[in-house]
Amino acid sequence: MQRIFSGIQPTGVPQLGNYLGAIRNWVRLQNDHECIFSLVDMHAITMFQDPATLREQTRAQTAVLLASGIDPKAxxxxxxxxxxxxxxLGWIFTCVVRLGWLNRMTQFKDKAGKDRENHSAGLYTYPALMAADILAYKATRVPVGDDxxxxxxxxxxxxxxxxHDYGTDFFPQIEAVIPPVSARVMSLRDGTKKMSKSDPSEQSRIEMTDDADAIALKLRRARTDPEPLPSEIAGLEGRAEARNLVGIYAALAGLSxxxxxxxxGGEGFGPFKAALTEVVVDTVAPIAAETRRLLADTAHLDAMLRDGARRAAALADPIVAEAEALVGFIR
Structure with missing residues (x-):
């Protein structure tokens, strides 16, 4: 059974795009892989995080993952x-990676923008830590999206x-696991932008902690256009918001x-949003209810994370100790 590593930043509340793009796939991967899932809080602080908020959101993210079907025992x-x-291992890899390689990373350019001189060095070098996250376990498969x-x-x-540098074949090749085709979930306020948990407007996203009333209100307010839904895909051309809502419905209902x-096709957005609300509520509301139940006992969540960390360290420590010996560190 191949070993998978995947991480998710515990910043903000997980939203429907996170669920459809990553979390739902993680749940499926448990069936035929040895899975290591991490709340990557070290990556989170490449951008400043309020400490109390980071702790709170780490627990909330953990609760959502459990409520979605992640099995922390298996x-x-x-x-x-x-x-x-x-x-x-992240430090060793920071010394292995070349500056030219990091300079080509488009995500740093996107996040830093024109203000790159004022961003943390961690935001620039974090791909080395990401490599360490995976290879500390000699994981051979990683689920990835386009970004x-x-x-x-x-x-x-x-x-x-x-x-090559240390004359070994110690670290394996990593294979990308491309998730099944699913909707690219866009903002409910602007169909040209991805749904994001960092968007200032809560109305732009369905959060995985939303109850049925909140979901219904957000979908009623979702931006649309005055035309009815078309009967064929070609009719969605140039209609970003309509395409987004149809894509969400399809992904959650298991339809094309x-x-x-x-x-x-032919319906106005009033009836369609009502049907879409039912589909979204069927998926999100049970997860939200279980998340709230789990968050009522944060001591249990903390204990579960500690147990996971103990088991993760039992796998990673011997691998990283051997890498340190290869580098020449005296242990």
Missing amino acids: HILFNQSQVSAHAR QRQHLELANDIAQKFN AEEVLARH
């Missing part, structure tokens, strides 16, 4: 900062350079966009 779920192997493909390629470059339009 697999491993932990927060990154509790396992020192990540930082130890992380470049970083996975860099992780393989780092592993290959380490192996064509099948959704066959059912609802």
Whole structure:
């Protein structure tokens, strides 16, 4: 059984795009992989985080993952900062990675923008830590979306350079696991932008802690256009908001966009939003209710994360100790 590593930043409240793009796929991967899932709180602080908020959101993210179906007994779920192997191997990889490689990372350019001189060095070098997250466990498969493909390629470059520099084949090649085709979930306020948990407007997203009333209100207010839904895909051309809502419906109902339009083509957005609300509530409301139940006992969540960290360290510490010996560190 192949080993998978995947991490998610515990910032903000997980939203529907996170669920459809990552979390739902993580749940499926548990069936035929050994899974290591991490709340990557060390990555989170590449941008300043209020300490109390970071703790709160780490617990909330943990609760959402559990409520969505992550099994912390059959697999491993932990927060990154509790396992020192990540930082130890991350430093070695920071010394292996070349500046030219980091300069090509488009995500840093996107996040830093024109103000790059005022951002943390961690935001620039974090791809080395991401490589360490994976290779501290010698994980061979990583589920990735489009925005992380470049970083996975860099992780393989780092592993290959380490192996070459130290005359070994210690670190394995990492394979990308491309999730099943699902909706690219966009903002409910602007269909040209991704749904994001960092968007200032809560009306732009369905959060995985929203109850049925909140979901219904957000979908009623979702931006649309005056035309009815088309009966064929071609009719969605140039209609970003309509395409987004149809895509969400399709992803949650297990249908193609064509099948959704066959059912609802010709309808106005009032009836369609009512049908969409039912589909979204069926998925999100049970997860939200279980999340609230879990968050009522934060001591239990903390204990579960500690247990996950203990089991993660048992895997990672011997691997990283051997990498340190290869580098020449006296242990």
